[in-house]
Amino acid sequence: MVSEEEIAHVAKLMKIELEDHSSHIKRVQKMLEYFDILDNANVESEEIIVQETDLDKLRDDKYVPYDKDLLKFLNSYQGKYVKAPKLN
Amino acid sequence: MNLGISALNYVNGIKNNEFTVEEFISESLDHIKQVDEKLHAFLRINDFAIKNAKEIDAKIKSNQNVGKCYGMPISIKDNICIEGSKTTCASKVLENFIAPHTSTVVSRLHSEDSIIIGKTNMDEFAMGLSTEFSAYGPSKNPWNNDFVPGGSSGGSGVSVAANECIASLGSDTGGSIRNPASFCSVVGLKPTYGLVSRYGLVSYSNSIEQIGPMTKTVEDSAFLLNIISGIDPNDNTTLDNKNQDYLSDIDAGIDGKKIGIVTEMANSDGLSTNVLDATNDSIKTFEKLGANCEHVSLQMVPYTVAAYYTITSTEAGSNLARYDNVRYGYELDSSGFEFNSYISQARSKLGPEVIRRMILGGFVPSAGHAGKYFSKALKVKSKLITEIKHVFEKFDFLISPTVPIQPFKFGEKINDPVSFMMVDFNTVTANLTGIPAISVPYKITNGLPIGIQIMANNLEEHSMLQAAYALEKTVDLPEVQI
Amino acid sequence: MTKIGLEIHCQLTKLESKLFCSCKANYREFEPNTNICPICMGIPGSLPLLNKSAVEKATLIAMALDCRTPDKIAFFRKNYFYPDLPKNFQITQLNAYGNTSIGWEGKISVGNVKIRIRRIQLEEDPGRLIYEGATEKTKLTLVDYNRAGTPLVEIVTEPDFETPHQVREFLNILSDLLENLNVSDPGLEGAMRADANVSIEGGSKVEIKNIGSFHDLEKAVHFEITRQQSLAERKIEIVQETRHWDDGRKITVSARTKEEEAEYRYHLEADIPWVRINDGTKNQLQIHMPESISSKKERYVSKYGITPQVADILSSDRYFSELFEKANNETNAKDIANMITTDIMGLLDTREKRDASKLKGDHITDLVEYIKSNKITRASAKLALDEVIKNGKRLSEIIEDLNLGHVSNEDVLSGIIAEVLDEEAKAVEDSKQNPDIVNFLVGKVMQKTRGKADPELTLLLLKKHLDID
Numbered sequence A: 001m002v003s004e005e006e007i008a009h010v011a012k013l014m015k016i017e018l019e020d021h022s023s024h025i026k027r028v029q030k031m032l033e034y035f036d037i038l039d040n041a042n043v044e045s046e047e048i049i050v051q052e053t054d055l056d057k058l059r060d061d062k063y064v065p066y067d068k069d070l071l072k073f074l075n076s077y078q079g080k081y082v083k084a085p086k087l088n
Numbered sequence B: 001m002n003l004g005i006s007a008l009n010y011v012n013g014i015k016n017n018e019f020t021v022e023e024f025i026s027e028s029l030d031h032i033k034q035v036d037e038k039l040h041a042f043l044r045i046n047d048f049a050i051k052n053a054k055e056i057d058a059k060i061k062s063n064q065n066v067g068k069c070y071g072m073p074i075s076i077k078d079n080i081c082i083e084g085s086k087t088t089c090a091s092k093v094l095e096n097f098i099a100p101h102t103s104t105v106v107s108r109l110h111s112e113d114s115i116i117i118g119k120t121n122m123d124e125f126a127m128g129l130s131t132e133f134s135a136y137g138p139s140k141n142p143w144n145n146d147f148v149p150g151g152s153s154g155g156s157g158v159s160v161a162a163n164e165c166i167a168s169l170g171s172d173t174g175g176s177i178r179n180p181a182s183f184c185s186v187v188g189l190k191p192t193y194g195l196v197s198r199y200g201l202v203s204y205s206n207s208i209e210q211i212g213p214m215t216k217t218v219e220d221s222a223f224l225l226n227i228i229s230g231i232d233p234n235d236n237t238t239l240d241n242k243n244q245d246y247l248s249d250i251d252a253g254i255d256g257k258k259i260g261i262v263t264e265m266a267n268s269d270g271l272s273t274n275v276l277d278a279t280n281d282s283i284k285t286f287e288k289l290g291a292n293c294e295h296v297s298l299q300m301v302p303y304t305v306a307a308y309y310t311i312t313s314t315e316a317g318s319n320l321a322r323y324d325n326v327r328y329g330y331e332l333d334s335s336g337f338e339f340n341s342y343i344s345q346a347r348s349k350l351g352p353e354v355i356r357r358m359i360l361g362g363f364v365p366s367a368g369h370a371g372k373y374f375s376k377a378l379k380v381k382s383k384l385i386t387e388i389k390h391v392f393e394k395f396d397f398l399i400s401p402t403v404p405i406q407p408f409k410f411g412e413k414i415n416d417p418v419s420f421m422m423v424d425f426n427t428v429t430a431n432l433t434g435i436p437a438i439s440v441p442y443k444i445t446n447g448l449p450i451g452i453q454i455m456a457n458n459l460e461e462h463s464m465l466q467a468a469y470a471l472e473k474t475v476d477l478p479e480v481q482i
Numbered sequence C: 001m002t003k004i005g006l007e008i009h010c011q012l013t014k015l016e017s018k019l020f021c022s023c024k025a026n027y028r029e030f031e032p033n034t035n036i037c038p039i040c041m042g043i044p045g046s047l048p049l050l051n052k053s054a055v056e057k058a059t060l061i062a063m064a065l066d067c068r069t070p071d072k073i074a075f076f077r078k079n080y081f082y083p084d085l086p087k088n089f090q091i092t093q094l095n096a097y098g099n100t101s102i103g104w105e106g107k108i109s110v111g112n113v114k115i116r117i118r119r120i121q122l123e124e125d126p127g128r129l130i131y132e133g134a135t136e137k138t139k140l141t142l143v144d145y146n147r148a149g150t151p152l153v154e155i156v157t158e159p160d161f162e163t164p165h166q167v168r169e170f171l172n173i174l175s176d177l178l179e180n181l182n183v184s185d186p187g188l189e190g191a192m193r194a195d196a197n198v199s200i201e202g203g204s205k206v207e208i209k210n211i212g213s214f215h216d217l218e219k220a221v222h223f224e225i226t227r228q229q230s231l232a233e234r235k236i237e238i239v240q241e242t243r244h245w246d247d248g249r250k251i252t253v254s255a256r257t258k259e260e261e262a263e264y265r266y267h268l269e270a271d272i273p274w275v276r277i278n279d280g281t282k283n284q285l286q287i288h289m290p291e292s293i294s295s296k297k298e299r300y301v302s303k304y305g306i307t308p309q310v311a312d313i314l315s316s317d318r319y320f321s322e323l324f325e326k327a328n329n330e331t332n333a334k335d336i337a338n339m340i341t342t343d344i345m346g347l348l349d350t351r352e353k354r355d356a357s358k359l360k361g362d363h364i365t366d367l368v369e370y371i372k373s374n375k376i377t378r379a380s381a382k383l384a385l386d387e388v389i390k391n392g393k394r395l396s397e398i399i400e401d402l403n404l405g406h407v408s409n410e411d412v413l414s415g416i417i418a419e420v421l422d423e424e425a426k427a428v429e430d431s432k433q434n435p436d437i438v439n440f441l442v443g444k445v446m447q448k449t450r451g452k453a454d455p456e457l458t459l460l461l462l463k464k465h466l467d468i469d
């Protein structure tokens, strides 16, 4: 079983506060336990299959200025800069 | 006025001057006002709906070109953006988010003169199957208000079933259109991955999700699919469907078609007796329609729910990382905060299910665990694609019950995460493989609906709709009492 | 042995638009946050739209660096939270399911050192952070997202460099190449950035990050080697760590932040299908490309019979191989190649010297011709080369100016030989026992003529004087 510490560590990496959410840990553990079923699928040798496209279908390199004032949609800025909390 | 008419009948009604757009819209708004306090299908109603209706009426009167929808009221799941209006994904994190862009599907509906009547309720960020995870409270099943309407596009399902609008657009990541369609007794179609543009859809698990119609009839789904499908320069994953007309020959029938009954889905542990009975009954119906039904096994199916949750959690962990409240979100002064603690603080507004998925999404693809979970999930997905490809060499369609159970009561499943996940058992295969699938209302047992799922090969929506139409024509279900 | 590896980030500044949206690739002319759109800002509902030319230009770079290129490229998400990343993930590349990055296993020669390229990948640049005031007092971080989404090519080398000089030379060659391919303007501020890893014999690998310019990169590497050597001399362990280049103090500083476990949760970016790059496309790109180093080398060996070693050195340096192509008239290729690799490369071993040099292909053609027809000695040729590089005059003029022509007049030479024999009586005496002494006397004659004496004639005359056959 995945330990509470491991889950708490991951939560921190994902910027999730677990203090008020300790009940989540049990649920997450149960879900992960269920995922163990994947061990029986016997798929180690499978090649992955993905969607593909051709180079010519991609966007042409053209500068098209965005025609709206996006800053208007952003909630927290100072002058022309977006405000973020300090680092470290 | 009968608000319960189909989209095609609505168009005829307008064309035959039986009612005006404004009359229909205003009556719909009245009806919403009456029933939605109880049902809570909508998160927001379009304040300009009457104004839009008048404009379209004016166009009709002056014989201008009018789009195919003739002002038909359509509701939109609240994870699909419309410029200048709120798109919350039923989350507190996006409570104040006003989209700067309009999704391709809504643009196409607008250009066909439909009226977006409102934005519908859903599980937060589409994670859930009952709307119980909406940050704004659940929607109620119109067939019995004590029961969930399914989800995550539960609000869309309810809005169509309760005649609050003609049709709706939902999104389907693991059954989020088909599950509420089945629970509310409406038609719900999950298109082939890439058939419908995701531009403007707020991503949850972008490798497998699609926008699709939820309608009163199979024909209406074909009608809407005609409008919303096809290649879009704003979405690199869209496919060219050569402007196929999904309505043409929809009544062609399925005589001589080969139908595979997916053994794992038609006999799963979690299958309820009522649903099993309905499924067996539908098999007889298909045979009466001239199809050959035969059981077929898909060996990967038992692993699909685990694979589905692994992949969706991983992608959700990444797609929802942007909700750090730095660029947009809700008011929270960042000064004084350190970056990490600010983000954690901001993200504590995420609801419980989203929080769990974030943790799972941090865990299953991480360096130490990817081999056990994420890589295996991707390989299950790939092997399933190969299996499905082989199966469609022999069969035209695959069928199963859409959901192994009937609608359940609020709170009934929420505390058991595994049995909750298993509700998706029959629907995730279409998402993992990219194939189209449709849920057709089939039966009402003990006052609650049961839907049958038809799956077809990639881009075979046209024939899939023919099969769905044939099945639909054999059933005569009671009207929902609201 | 010192080992240095590099990670170069090069913006594709010659593109019009960003990697995944239509905002301008060159963000420099904009007011803060005015070169942004929903895509590069990661607004919910937006989807990345891959720039076709970015793929082509990045592939050109890979081809020019002799990389292998894939049939399909794939993009991945590198997930981490940082305010300059609007989506809190970066769209980049990884070779997790086979080789799907823009290129891999390339090589380029720097002088006679071969630098292997491990991988080239295409990715998006983050925005820029602006700090207010001193770090400790800073209450917040200001972000300008104009740069976010700028197309960036990351070039990762193997740790094949041994000296800071080689690093510098490599960067010069790379800059030329990128300019030449018309993909980037390396002179633009911030267009080229680099991280380095440095280890000395017996020590751990140290990463140096945050090096803002190529000029500083050489300095940073130099500083780091010296630092590590001084630790080693004092028997202090060199710990594996990440250090930052302090631009102000010109030193590397340990990155104090606790090593938070690097957990990027890489997974495929499903919004961008894998892009097929077929042979037709590659051939099309090849047309726009200077000949690859390996094919050039092969041509030199097979067509001109140049030894593989010389061909290798010559082909890997664009400057010298161009010189070779101009000087070579099909009959003299071997001699030209030898002159370039043995004489000229040493004289023009830095970019500055090459930039200042007036040497042209014709000069080398003439030099080789003059030596072959005995109009000038090898020694004089070297002096002439020095002059040509300085003033670019025609060879005949220089020979006249410096009086470098052969002394092949028998009378003149006999006079000089007489002088030498007079001065070297002992040698003359010894030569009776040991005829090889004659070579010493040839040398003396050469000294007196400052290398201009025709060596064969001198030997002949000396032997005559000394009665040796």
Ligand SMILES: [Zn+2]
Binding pocket: C018, C021, C022, C023, C035, C036, C037, C038, C039, C040, C041, C149
């Ligand atoms: Zn942009």
